[in-house]
Amino acid sequence: xxxxxxxxxxxxxxxxxxxxxxxxxxxxxxxxxxxxxxxxxxxxxxxxxxxxxxxxxxxxxxxxxxxxxxxxxxxxxxxxxxxxxxxxxxxxxxxxxxxxxxxxxxxxxxxxxxxxxxxxxxxxxxxxxxxxxxxxxxxxxxxxxxxxxxxxxxxxxxxxxxxxxxxxxxxxxxxxxxxxxxxxxxxxxxxxxxx
Amino acid sequence: xxxxxxxxxxxxxxxxxxxxxxxxxxxxxxxxxxxxxxxxxxxxxxxxxxxxxxxxxxxxxxxxxxxxxxxxxxxxxxxxxxxxxxxxxxxxxxxxxxxxxxxxxxxxxxxxxxxxxxxxxxxxxxxxxxxxxxxxxxxxxxxxxxxxxxxxxxxxxxxxxxxxx
Numbered sequence: 334x335x336x337x338x339x340x341x342x343x344x345x346x347x348x349x350x351x352x353x354x355x356x357x358x359x360x361x362x363x364x365x366x367x368x369x370x371x372x373x374x375x376x377x378x379x380x381x382x383x384x385x386x387x388x389x390x391x392x393x394x395x396x397x398x399x400x401x402x403x404x405x406x407x408x409x410x411x412x413x414x415x416x417x418x419x420x421x422x423x424x425x426x427x428x429x430x431x432x433x434x435x436x437x438x439x440x441x442x443x444x445x446x447x448x449x450x451x452x453x454x455x456x457x458x459x460x461x462x463x464x465x466x467x468x469x470x471x472x473x474x475x476x477x478x479x480x481x482x483x484x485x486x487x488x489x490x491x492x493x494x495x496x497x498x499x500x501x502x503x504x505x506x507x508x509x510x511x512x513x514x515x516x517x518x519x520x521x522x523x524x525x526x527x528x
Numbered sequence: 529x530x531x532x533x534x535x536x537x538x539x540x541x542x543x544x545x546x547x548x549x550x551x552x553x554x555x556x557x558x559x560x561x562x563x564x565x566x567x568x569x570x571x572x573x574x575x576x577x578x579x580x581x582x583x584x585x586x587x588x589x590x591x592x593x594x595x596x597x598x599x600x601x602x603x604x605x606x607x608x609x610x611x612x613x614x615x616x617x618x619x620x621x622x623x624x625x626x627x628x629x630x631x632x633x634x635x636x637x638x639x640x641x642x643x644x645x646x647x648x649x650x651x652x653x654x655x656x657x658x659x660x661x662x663x664x665x666x667x668x669x670x671x672x673x674x675x676x677x678x679x680x681x682x683x684x685x686x687x688x689x690x691x692x693x
Contacts, residue, residue: 359604368596376588390592397596398603457584465576466583487546488578494548505548513542519577
């Protein structure tokens with residue numbers, strides 16, 4: 334019935350312990366594997382935060398450098414992704430504070446929405462590979478970053494609400510509400526169209 | 529069935545998709561969906577949005593991985609080159625003249641303040657019938673030791689926690 338059921342998705346504890354040990358020891362091989370494994374997801378998450386592609390590569394690099402620097406604080410008791418995304422989010426927020434043209438703290442429509450840099454197409458229009466994605470692209474671009482972030486983390490990263498809550502530093506109820514509102518904004522884009 | 533009734537089930541659909549619905553509610557939702565076309569349509573539209581999100585595929589710069597790995601290797605080399613020097617000179621760099629001066633001022637103020645307090649307390653012992661040893665103990669326990677501890681904490685704290693301009 335529900336296409337998107339909760340997936341366990343949790344790696345074996347030994348995997349996370351291995352990552353934690355590798356980060357603590359600054360093991361180059363472990364870091365290389367992590368970069369290979371999580372690079373696309375990191376890019377996708379940062380695009381969802383910024384709503385643009387420009388500048389994301391620099392943030393990705395900055396994130397991995399921070400992962401190496403602070404790797405000792407990942408203890409391997411939980412999945413690696415939430416920790417990685419939290420690191421990336423903190424760096425993104427620092428960047429936004431330094432260049433305050435974007436803000437994630439837009440409260441229910443009152444804030445500044447992200448837009449691609451001048452001359453750059455919408456990353457969602459460029460990334461749409463299906464008809465439904467094409468229909469959703471504009472709405473995704475103009476969606477409040479906090480809603481877009483919640484949707485991406487829940488439905489593309491398959492993270493639980495608790496994990497998202499840790500990443501965004503907001504209560505579970507707030508995260509749930511962002512997901513509902515995000516879905517409510519996107520749903521009309523596909524209404525009246527047959528799949 | 530009224531509108532509110534459907535809205536409550538549609539809220540349950542949202543909760544299910546978000547992963548926060550209880551088993552009992554999910555069961556009642558399943559039963560409702562078997563008979564309600566509008567809620568079934570709501571679920572179908574929601575699932576379609578979620579599936580639509582998977583239709584975005586971002587292109588990753590093909591040189592990004594190499595660039596990141598090069599930056600990581602460079603940082604590792606710089607860290608390992610800097611580490612022995614940092615270890616050798618850790619004390620002189622972390623305990624600056626400013627901290628020594630702040631520590632000396634804090635210790636002097638502890639001693640001078642304790643002496644003043646002792647004099648005042650001794651003056652007050654007469655009306656409240658304390659003897660000299662009790663005053664000395666009071667000053668030691670409640671004034672001199674805490675202020676000296678604070679001075680040592682200042683000295684031992686990490687640089688960024690000292691709060692010295």
